[in-house]
Amino acid sequence: MKIVVIGSGTAGSNFALFMRKLDRKAEIIVIGKEETMQYSPCALPHVISGTIEKPEDVIVFPNEFYEKQKIQLMLNTEVRAIDRERKAVITDKGEVPYDKLVLAVGSKAFVPPIKGVENEGVFTLKSLDDVRRIKAYIAEKKPKKAVVIGAGLIGLEGAEAFAKLGMEVLIVELMDRLMPTMLDKDTAKLVQAEMEKHNITFRFNEGVSEIIGSPVRAVRIGDEEVPADLVLVATGVRANVDLAKAAGLEVNRGIVVNEHLQTSDPDIYAIGDCAEVIDAVTGQRILSQLGTSAVRMAKVAAEHIAGKNVAFRPVFNTAITELFGLEIGTFGVTEERAKREGIAIAVGKFKGSTKPEYYPGGKPITVKVIFRKDDRKLIGAQIVGGERVWGRIMTLSALAQKGATIDDVVYLETAYAPPVSPTIDPISVAAEMALRRFR
Amino acid sequence: MKIVVIGSGTAGSNFALFMRKLDRKAEIIVIGKEETMQYSPCALPHVISGTIEKPEDVIVFPNEFYEKQKIQLMLNTEVRAIDRERKAVITDKGEVPYDKLVLAVGSKAFVPPIKGVENEGVFTLKSLDDVRRIKAYIAEKKPKKAVVIGAGLIGLEGAEAFAKLGMEVLIVELMDRLMPTMLDKDTAKLVQAEMEKHNITFRFNEGVSEIIGSPVRAVRIGDEEVPADLVLVATGVRANVDLAKAAGLEVNRGIVVNEHLQTSDPDIYAIGDCAEVIDAVTGQRILSQLGTSAVRMAKVAAEHIAGKNVAFRPVFNTAITELFGLEIGTFGVTEERAKREGIAIAVGKFKGSTKPEYYPGGKPITVKVIFRKDDRKLIGAQIVGGERVWGRIMTLSALAQKGATIDDVVYLETAYAPPVSPTIDPISVAAEMALRRFR
Known part of the structure; x- marks a missing residue:
């Protein structure tokens, strides 16, 4: 064959x-x-920041x-x-x-038809060649102000890389929040607050209408000319x-x-x-x-x-990223999307700590869980926290993949040890919060 | 009422x-x-080590x-x-x-009828009062050599605390390995190797027959007198x-x-x-x-x-601990126990890294998964690794709690980002290894 x-x-x-x-x-x-x-x-932003040394390493x-x-x-x-x-x-x-x-x-990479988008100093971030071009441009021009168009994963991770290299970064996003397909406004704000501590600013509900100069020296947002000596177009892929x-x-x-x-x-x-x-x-x-x-x-x-009767299972799009030490995990539908799709939901949210109170070093973690009212099933979650987000989003995603209901989360057997996790896990507490909405 | x-x-x-x-x-x-x-x-060992300052903090x-x-x-x-x-x-x-x-x-705490077990300097580790007594004894006598009887969780965590305080520690265990109810010999050895790097030695298949001196100055193991100025009896609870x-x-x-x-x-x-x-x-x-x-x-x-028709679900005893930065997670039956109970099993084991190869800072992680042959169900797992063990043992435990089969683990949707986790997770690879045993 x-x-x-x-x-x-x-x-x-x-x-x-x-x-x-x-x-x-x-x-x-x-x-x-x-x-x-x-x-x-996904590793390309880390090549730009230098965390991964050479493009070829990925x-x-x-x-x-x-x-x-x-x-x-x-x-x-x-x-x-x-x-x-x-x-x-x-x-x-x-x-x-x-x-x-x-x-x-x-x-x-989808590149919107913005005037000047083909100018020097304007990049996408999808291929090894993109990274090589960006790294060469940074080495040569030493840009100080980066503008990132789009606040999806690649936009945010690109912004993090630029900030780590000492640039001032502005992220411009047409929607009202960052990671708009993966996070709701409340959880997105937690991520935004962390990024704003690191020389990154955001403009939401706005778009870049023109890129000015080649090499780029500014972008136009509404009537305003905003200085920029590097532009990353991160408006999704097709x-x-x-x-x-x-x-x-x-x-x-x-x-x-x-x-x-x-x-x-x-x-x-x-x-x-x-x-x-x-x-x-x-x-x-x-x-x-x-x-x-x-x-x-x-x-x-x-x-x-090879002859095996196997099917590709429907996906929850379980995803994770880390930005400035903050982990963000998501899967399934957001609250906003559920509403748009007409799905009746019960939402639970809990802000806790990753360790018991009496053990030093716990970090804040916010867990948001979304259940469908008619069959009580877990259909989405968003977690933002200082550590151990992967484990919690994966635990919830695994449950959802097995068709778990809210009761399965509330009564979930979790593993506990003081240096690692609390006795009653934040994911169980968040589910307990959602349970009240069923009554 | x-x-x-x-x-x-x-x-x-x-x-x-x-x-x-x-x-x-x-x-x-x-x-x-x-x-x-x-x-x-569970927090008491961390009070002895001083990680948690005062007994009352817990x-x-x-x-x-x-x-x-x-x-x-x-x-x-x-x-x-x-x-x-x-x-x-x-x-x-x-x-x-x-x-x-x-x-x-x-x-x-179960205290076996060892001669001299009531002597000064011999402790159990179950209550706040136990901790107060141990801390007072350590402050007064400044013991240099501790003997821990029993290599279960409390024994190991107690040993870690003593080692962190600068003592030489000997752990004596009647069984052939540490954590004998939770780990198989192969995974137990990984933990043992880590502990041996930190001034802790083990004697397996042996018991303490006498505690000599009050305050204690030695223990008898077989014909041998082994110096000890503090003894912890950690032989389980009743x-x-x-x-x-x-x-x-x-x-x-x-x-x-x-x-x-x-x-x-x-x-x-x-x-x-x-x-x-x-x-x-x-x-x-x-x-x-x-x-x-x-x-x-x-x-x-x-x-x-309160009138709710609710049942307590059967337990998998999902547990986690951390010893010298190494995380150990387990649930369900060990390979050894499955054999003892006559359960036909397929085992998969994989040693991988917690991050993709091209991203710096990944730590070794060993995942062992155990499936029942007749219904393909996940019935146990043991994970030992440098980080993110909680998330993996919880993901697998959550799957088991929902009755997952080996196929559910092999085709599990996992979350990936270079700083956080590999594209193909070690838990999926371990399950893939077990799949071969079904053929």
């Missing part, structure tokens, strides 16, 4: 490795635009690692089209026939669907797949940022665009091609 | 507070032997806190008997009639069942209760260390004797008395 993968990012690279483990004999070919296989886009395995496992690499290669009738991928380096084709073509569309595959905002991750052509799979998944709470088709989703999709597609 | 609680520890104090929240009018009386309400026995709330909530306290009071016919508790300060009685009488037995209630190793925590007399409940619970894996009646179990039992008993 000849299995061809288009895309050498997280989804494509992991798919090739999983596939090789499951099938020692299959011919596996990865076609990629860039010169390397998988690296972590490459997970060198190309030889794949080649040793007899995964053929066709890198620096452009795919022109997919010929489904002849079952071949047309590239700038010739045709590649396939039995099974996996689209792992990822997403691209699934790469053109290739699939041109091949006649069913496409919405992402490539449409069934539970086995097969596109409308059963010999073609789509995985990672380019493919739509099912939202575990609403049942809607959504784009997940998380590295962890890409890995699980890679696994499921490989297993299905 | 007159509700009487015997016992002012974690179970009794929490019960009184829960009960008051559920019933503003009930008369609630707590009868306690000690002079204070709840304090954390008292959760002052007595006035309870009295303000109209919880009547009868402290420094000995209970002589329960007269079930007249529904009254007989104390050294008179009779207390009840409508509902809650036994929260706890457990006592449920206090005498009162219940004398009252004619059904008693095994602990007081027998139904799922609502009622004893064989439905007007008498038993909660906390003194009561038996159901083991979630084996269905056997066991003693849990964890603070977290005590709190949940307190909650369920209070709710049941």
Whole structure:
């Protein structure tokens, strides 16, 4: 069997490795635009800040690692089209026939049509090349004032990196808060307050209408000219669907797949940022665009091609980040989104400490949990705290993934030791708060 | 309604507070032997080490806190008997009639009949008074060599405290490893290796047959006299069942209760260390004797008395500790216990890092997961690592509490960010390892 993968990012690279483990004999070919296989886009801000030394450090395995496992690499290669009738991928380096084709073509940074957005000193932060360009620009121009357009994860993490390098940072966001798809206004404010302690300011409900100067010297916000000598455009990503569309595959905002991750052509799979998944709470088709989703999709597609009857599960989009030592974890729907979707909910919120009161070193932690009223199920959570947020968001997410109700959280057996956690955990207390809303 | 609680520890104090929240009018009386309400026995080693400054710091709330909530306290009071016919508790300060009685009488340190065990300088570590005595002895005698009998949680945490105070510590354990009920030999060795770096030595498969000198100057192990100027006896606890037995209630190793925590007399409940619970894996009646179990039992008993039809769930005994910065988390059955009980299992073990390779500061973490072969369910885990063990043991425990199978762990959606966690979490990899044993 000849299995061809288009895309050498997280989804494509992991798919090739999983596939090789499951099938020692299959011919596996990865076609990629860039010169390397998988690296972590989430790590890129940490390369800018210098926490990770060199851009190349974020490459997970060198190309030889794949080649040793007899995964053929066709890198620096452009795919022109997919010929489904002849079952071949047309590239700038010739045709590649396939039995099974996996689209792992990822997403691209969305750049809004702002005047001057192509000027020198204006960047996106999606690829290794982006990071190399940003680092070179910083080294050369020594910018002092950065403007970040967009307060999503990449915008905030980019802002953190710039601030750590000593820049004054302004974040401009069209919505009324940071991380608007992941946090509600109350929890977003906790993160904002922490970032504001570190030379970062925010302007919400506003947009940049023009980037002035090349190299950039200012941005226009309303009538105002705000000085800026570096601009990061972090306004989200868009699934790469053109290739699939041109091949006649069913496409919405992402490539449409069934539970086995097969596109409308059963010999073609789509995985990672380019493919739509099912939202575990609403049942809607959504784009997940998380590295962890890409890995699980890679696994499921490989297993299905290997003959295992396996389904990709609906996603809660469990996510974590750390900004200036503050951890932020989320999954499922926000309170705001639930209301927009017409879901009746009961919300519980509790601010506690990560350790018992009598033990030194506890840090504040705020837990917000969201339950659906009609079936009492846990459908979302937001946690902001000084430590151990990962564990708490994962515990709640794992419960939600197993269909837990509010009673499962309230009576949850938790682990306690004074240096580690309180006897009654903040997640249980937050659920207890929500329980009152059911009465 | 007159509700009487015997016992002012974690179970009794929490019960009184829960009960008051559920019933503003009930008369609630707590009868306690000690002079204070709840304090954390788990915090006591940290008082010895000085991490927590004063013994009194571990008292959760002052007595006035309870009295303000109209919880009547009868402290420094000995209970002589329960007269079930007249529904009254007989104390050294008179009779207390009840409508509902809650036994929260706890457990006592088990002291094996070793010759010389009553000598000066030999201690248990269960109560505030124990800590006061140990601290006074250390201040006066400045002991240099401590011997700890028993390598359970309290023994290890006591040993850590002594080592932090500069003592040389020898731990003597009858079994072949430390934490023998919670860890298998392989994971126990990881903990042992860490402790041995900190002036602590172990002797396994051996016992102390005599304590020599008062004040103590040595212990006898086999034919050998080993110098010791402080001895801690940490050989486990026993449920206090005498009162219940004398009252004619059904008693095994602990007081027998139904799922609502009622004893064989439905007007008498038993909660906390003194009561038996159901083991979630084996269905056997066991003693849990964890603070977290005590709190949940307190909650369920209070709710049941308040008229709610609620059941105490079987327990996995999820537990955590930290020793010299190493976190150890466990729940469910060990591999060894599963074999002893005749449960066919599939085990997966993985040693990874708490962060992606390209991000600095990751720490080693070993995850061991245990699944039951016949229904594929997660029935136990042991994690030893440099950080973030709580979150991982809790995630796995939460899954087990919801009846998760190996597939739920393998396909678990996890949260990833470079400063916090790897893309593919060690818990998923460990489960993947176990999956091979199913084939």
